[in-house]
Amino acid sequence: MLRDCRGAFHLRLRCRFAWSWGPLGWLVPSEIFPLEIRSAAQSINVSVNMIFTFLVAQVFLTMLCHLKFGLFLFFAFFVVIMSIFIYYFLPETKGIPIEEMNQVWKSHWYWSRFMEDLDYPINGDLELSKGAKNV
16 A cells, blocks of 8 residues: 555656656757757757766666665755746746847846847848958
């Protein structure tokens, strides 16, 4: 009976993660980057996500043997840190077109200091320079 209860609890926990934090590592980066850098930013996001997934998978059993229940407190701590970060540092993107994400970052209380006032051509005629000049 106890084993069935633990299995049901574990299943509920997994389902809740799948509907909450699980997809955010993929969803948020696809919405917050401007069109000019979206593909490069998403490829970096996928690479970093897979590296950290690999690292967590490699150390999980060792940490479980040493920390026992403390391992779940360890991960709960990071969920709290992520929640605080999302609440204060990530702007709401609901209803905002992708083309206007630069304006969202420029008006944010923290990230605006890192944004430059660059106006990209609307029609996509962005031309790269023909190489370095004589240095």
